[in-house]
Each structure stands twice: as structure tokens, then as C-alpha cells.
Amino acid sequence: MFNDRREPMNGAESLVRSLLASDVEVCFTNPGTSEMHFVAALDHVPGMRSVLALFEGVATGAADGYWRMARKPASTLLHLGPGLANGLANLHNAKKAGSGVVNIVGEHAASHVALDAPLTSDIEGIARPVSHWVRSSSSAVDVGFDAARAVRAARTAPGQVATLILPGDTAWSMGGAVAEALAPHAQPRLDTGLVDQAAQALDGPDSLLLLGGSAMSAQTLELAGQIAAKTGCTLMSEWASARAERGAGRVAMAKVPYPIDLALETLAPYRRIVLVGARAPIGFFAYPGKPARLTHPEAEILELAGAASDLTATLDALVQATGAGGSVAHLAKADLPDLPPLGPLTPDSLAPLIARAIPENAIVVDESITSGRGLGAATTGAAPHSWLNNCGGSIGYGLPVSIGAAIARPDRKVLALISDGSAMYTLQALWTLAREGLDVTVVIFANRSYNILRGELSNVGVQNPGPRAIDMLSLDRPTLGWVDMARGMGVEASRVEDTAAFALALEAGLSTPGPVLIEAVM
Numbered sequence: 001m002f003n004d005r006r007e008p009m010n011g012a013e014s015l016v017r018s019l020l021a022s023d024v025e026v027c028f029t030n031p032g033t034s035e036m037h038f039v040a041a042l043d044h045v046p047g048m049r050s051v052l053a054l055f056e057g058v059a060t061g062a063a064d065g066y067w068r069m070a071r072k073p074a075s076t077l078l079h080l081g082p083g084l085a086n087g088l089a090n091l092h093n094a095k096k097a098g099s100g101v102v103n104i105v106g107e108h109a110a111s112h113v114a115l116d117a118p119l120t121s122d123i124e125g126i127a128r129p130v131s132h133w134v135r136s137s138s139s140a141v142d143v144g145f146d147a148a149r150a151v152r153a154a155r156t157a158p159g160q161v162a163t164l165i166l167p168g169d170t171a172w173s174m175g176g177a178v179a180e181a182l183a184p185h186a187q188p189r190l191d192t193g194l195v196d197q198a199a200q201a202l203d204g205p206d207s208l209l210l211l212g213g214s215a216m217s218a219q220t221l222e223l224a225g226q227i228a229a230k231t232g233c234t235l236m237s238e239w240a241s242a243r244a245e246r247g248a249g250r251v252a253m254a255k256v257p258y259p260i261d262l263a264l265e266t267l268a269p270y271r272r273i274v275l276v277g278a279r280a281p282i283g284f285f286a287y288p289g290k291p292a293r294l295t296h297p298e299a300e301i302l303e304l305a306g307a308a309s310d311l312t313a314t315l316d317a318l319v320q321a322t323g324a325g326g327s328v329a330h331l332a333k334a335d336l337p338d339l340p341p342l343g344p345l346t347p348d349s350l351a352p353l354i355a356r357a358i359p360e361n362a363i364v365v366d367e368s369i370t371s372g373r374g375l376g377a378a379t380t381g382a383a384p385h386s387w388l389n390n391c392g393g394s395i396g397y398g399l400p401v402s403i404g405a406a407i408a409r410p411d412r413k414v415l416a417l418i419s420d421g422s423a424m425y426t427l428q429a430l431w432t433l434a435r436e437g438l439d440v441t442v443v444i445f446a447n448r449s450y451n452i453l454r455g456e457l458s459n460v461g462v463q464n465p466g467p468r469a470i471d472m473l474s475l476d477r478p479t480l481g482w483v484d485m486a487r488g489m490g491v492e493a494s495r496v497e498d499t500a501a502f503a504l505a506l507e508a509g510l511s512t513p514g515p516v517l518i519e520a521v522m
Contacts, residue, residue, distance in 0.1 A: 011140030012037035014176025015104070015166065016045045018144040022151035022181040024075050024102060025049060026066060026407060028059035030086075032079030034106030037171040039077075051407065051436060053400075054428035056083050060101065061090035061400025061426060067099040068243045068388055068401070069363060070408035073154040073162075075102040081121030084163070089425075090400060091130035091161055093392035097242035098158035098213055098307050102150050103127070107136065109169035123165050132160035137170045144179035152182040158213050158277075158307040187310045190317060198304045199321035201272040207233040208270040211253075212278030213307035215315065216244040223315035224276075225251035225329025230322050234270070238278045239263075240389035247358070247384040248334035255376065256281050256294065263294045270296065275303045276318075277311045284393065335381030340499050345522045347371050349499050351378035354417070354443070357506045358382045362413045363405045366390075367398030369419040371445035371522065386412075396425025399442070403429055406438040413510060414440040420448065420482070421475055427485065433515040434490030440516075441509040442491075444482050447522040448475045482519035493517040 009017075015038065019027075026049045031039050042050050053059040059076045066074040078084045084105050094101050105123055107113070113120055127134045133153035137143045146164055153162040201207055209224060216237060228235045235253040237244065246252070257263045260283050267281060273295060280301050281294040295301065305314040319325055337352035351374035358364065360383040366372060367390055379385075388405065390397045402416040423444055433440055486493035493516070496502045502520055509516035 008174050009176045010037060010172055010174050011137070011143040011166070011176045012171040013041040013045060014140070014144040014178055015147050015171070016041040016048055017178040018147035019075055019102070019151065020045070020047045021178060022148055024073055024151055026051065026074040027077055028053055028062045028074060028404070029077040030054070030056045030059050030079065030083060031077050032083065032106065034080055034108060034168045035077055035166070037168070038104065038106070038166065049407075051403070051432065053432050055426065056087035057090050057396060058400045058403070058426050058429045058432060060087035060094065060103070061397050062404035062407070062432070063101040064090060064094035064097060064099045064397070065365070065388070065401030065404025066408045067094070067101060067159055067404070068097065069386070069405045073100040073102050073151060074404065075104055078103060078105045080106055080108070080119045081123045081126050082119060084123060084126050088126070088130055089394040090397055092394050093390060093397045095130055095132070095161050096392035099161075099242065100154035100159035101161045102154045103131070103161065103163040105163060105165050107165050107167040109167055111169070127163040127165070130161055131163040132156070133162040134165070136165035137167065140170050140173040140175040141177065143170055144177050148179035148182045152184055155184045157187050157309070188306070188308055190305070190309070190314055192317070194302065194304050195317045195321050198274045198302055198318055201274055201300065201302055202227060202231040202233040202322060203272070204232045205234060206269055207231070207272040207274070208236055209233050209274050209276065210236050210238065210278045210281070211276050212238040212241060213311060215277040215311040216241045218245040218250055220312050220315050221245060221251040222329050223312070223319050225331070226319055226324040226327045227315070227322055229327040229329055230324035238281070240391045242388065242391050244387045244389070245384070246379065246387050247382045248332055249384055250332055251329050252332040252380045258284060260284070260287055260290055260294070264291070267295050271299050273299055273301045275301065276305050276314055277307050277309070332380050337378050342498065342500055344498055345496070345502055345520050347374050350445070350502065350520065351375050353499060353503050353506065355379040355382045357503075357510060358385050358415065359413045359510055360384060362415050363388065363409060365398050365402045365405060365414060365416040367395065367419060367422045368417040368445055369422060371419055371447060372417055375417070395422040399423060399426050399429035402440045402442070403432055403436070403438060406440050407436070410439065414438070415510070416440055416442045418442060418444055420444050420446045420480055424480070430486055430491045430515070430517070431489040437514050439513055441506070442515065442517040443506070444517060444519045445522060446480070446482060446519050448479060482517065486517040491515045491517050493519065495519040495521060497521045
């Protein structure tokens, strides 16, 4: 288990070396005093890339984006309980996305915890709601093994959040040892009886194959497309997929809509629903007088495989059970929408311009909220690309996830589509984009409001909101100055107000290496 290194090392160095031995090569950091021995170890142990974030929510979101594109975990380095707390929102999103993350959280030395110093807190209690695995190292001897266990937990399918707490004395004390990587836990075995049931259920247009998780890869989508071609069932994905492969040459499908009335209408025809990597559809919120479950009351729902299962093997077995092996999946053709008329920027005019501009093999990070609801249909026939969604609903995920995606895949362009309200939650990510020189083009949809919440007012029964309610959902007084904010953090930026200017700015941004921001005023 342990690598027999003869030279003495402290716990912090054994931690860094053990992470590297488990193929964790990137650390997104916002350290403090308790983590200085880890910082020092990063300085003299080669192989670990350290990326500084100015806010912990940027670090945790970047680790989420890294997993989605690298398919292996990065680590974070956070300062005590308050630092971890600052990163919780994006750890929540990572957990819901099935992303593997290894958090390293500093803690006071054991002797200091007893003194109840100002930063003393219940770190394990803070970590547990957003972590699948939590442990506090008890000695320098244990640190390396704990690190290997944390990485194994993070790699547990579909990907988990692991939080390792590192007391200061375990970091600075000698006696550390390097732990070898641990084999990942086995995935659940396929239930052949359920496969046969699913094959019988998928019969005709009133049956639905609902996909999520790793079933949204190009390979698994083609298997699902074969099943749909053979059985006549409908294909659909969950409302938000952590990573979906889309565009020309790939199987296209609709997703369960976010607006509850539209979701109920969309799912009403289906009487038999088979879940592969997806959950049964439920509303994002509870609404007065509306059902929480979005499927027809008489629909029969069969969970064939959860997100932790081998979904490629599951769909391959379903292909065999339905006799779909010789069927040809329907693939999206290269088909770009027409240019919109010259004029002001609206969700309807922006969508075709973005679809036409997406570079081949791009990574699109979507936190466009209401401004992007036309993007799905418009981009179906765009150049092949990966599309990343917010699976946890906590806003402020998009800019940090773009950092992690760009570091994981420096060979691919990242296009981040971010609403202005969401971007303000993790604005500090722009500084890290500039510091690391990451190839990310950011489009800020500047409608100057929390527009999604205006719709939610109606959904919860408020039909005639007054001026104070509207004012709480508006992002003016003063108007946000995105060009100034971006340039102040080292990112080149421009502001556009019409379709012609946006098309030119987007083309220029996507052809420029490094970070660029476009404020699209709507």
C-alpha cells in the first residue's frame, strides 16, 4: 500500500505525493495559514499544477468542470470551515452533476482546536451535506493513505465529492508515507431481468427512454438511437445533463423542459418510461395547485440503471434485448439556422448567431438561464460540441466550470454563455481566466434582471407584482459595467447592443486565443 521512501517527509508532502500517485494532477487553491505546509509541498514536489482562485466557490466549481472534461478528479485546497463554506454552492452543483472532487480542507492543530480560536468550526458538519465521503486525518502517518482513499471515493461512479480534513499538526509532523493508488469500487451489476422488462416497455410512441448521466456520451446516444429506431419509442434527456455530446452527426433529442406547465404538457403522452442514468422527472420547485411529479399519473416508470451503473453496457444489453442491433440511429444533420434580421439583441436573435459560431469540438458551458431557452433547438445541427449544464440549480457555476473545462482540455475552445445575475456570484473567476491564459470566450447576457424569478413570481401565484417586488429582481441602479469589470481583472472585453455587432464580436472572440468577454446588452 505504501511506497517505501527512505527520506523523511512531513504529512503535507506525503499528501501531495499520494495525490499524484493516484493521478490527481491539478489543485484549485485558496489557502490560508493552516494550509501553508501543503503550499510549501506544492512548491517543491513536481507534477502538481496549482491554480489560484480568489474565492472558494471558484475553486470548487473549477474542480467540477475539470472532472466533466478530464473524467478524473482534481483537488481543491480550502481554508478551514469558513473557506469550505464559501465553496459549498458549487460543491452542491458538483454532487448533483456526479462529478468527482477531492477537497483538502485545513484544520487547526489538535491542541489549538481545544482553545476555540476564532476560526474554529465543525468542518465535518459543514462538509457532510455536500460530500459522499468525509475524513479527518489523525496523524502524519495516516495522511497518505487517507489521500488514496479520498481519490478512490471521488472516482466511485458516477463521481463523488470526497472531503479530507488536514489538521495543521498532521501536515507539519514528520512520518508521512506515500500511498499507492487504490482500485476503484466496482459498479453495480446489470439486472438482466430488468433489461427484458425495459425491452417490453419500449414499444411505440407512447413509450419514453429517458437518459441522464454518462448516457449522454456520443457512443451511448447512438445505442439509444438504435433502440428508438427499432421500437418507435421517444428519446429524451433530463432537464440538465452534466455533459451532453451534441451537434451534427450525433443523436439529437429534446430534454425535459424547465417550466413546469411545459414539462407537464411534454411528458403527458407517455405511459411507459424507462430510466437509464436519469431520475423520474419532478418539478424544480413546489407550486400551488400543480403536481410535483411531472409524468402522467398512469405512467409506469422502470428504473433500468442508475447513474452509478455502467450505462454503456446497459444500453448495449437493451439493444440486444430489443433486436435493435441492425437499426440505424437517426443522426442530426449539419443544419445551421438562418441569420436573424438586423436589430436589437433578444433570446430569439442571439440563438441562431451562437449556433452558427460554435467551433467544431467546442465545449459550451451553459448558464444562460432565460436568455438561452432557444439555444437547444438552434444548435441541434451546429458543429459537434460538448454541452455542460448546471445540474444542481445553485447559480454561479458557469464561469468556474469554464476554468476547469479549459484546464482539462486546453486543445478545445470553451464558449461560456452566462447570465449577468449568475456571473456576479463568481465574478472572481475572470481573474483566474486571465492569470492562467485560458482559451475561454465568455458571453454575458445582460438583460439587467433576475429574469427567471419574474417568471417564478407568476408560477407561485403572484399575478400582479408591485414595484418593490420588481425592484428586487432588477439589476440596475446602478447598471453593471461588464467591460470595466472584465478589463480590471485582465480580460479583454467589448459591449454590443445589436445582432451585427454581436456576430462580429463573437467571431473575433472565438478566433482569439485566451480569455475574451462580450457583454450582450438585451
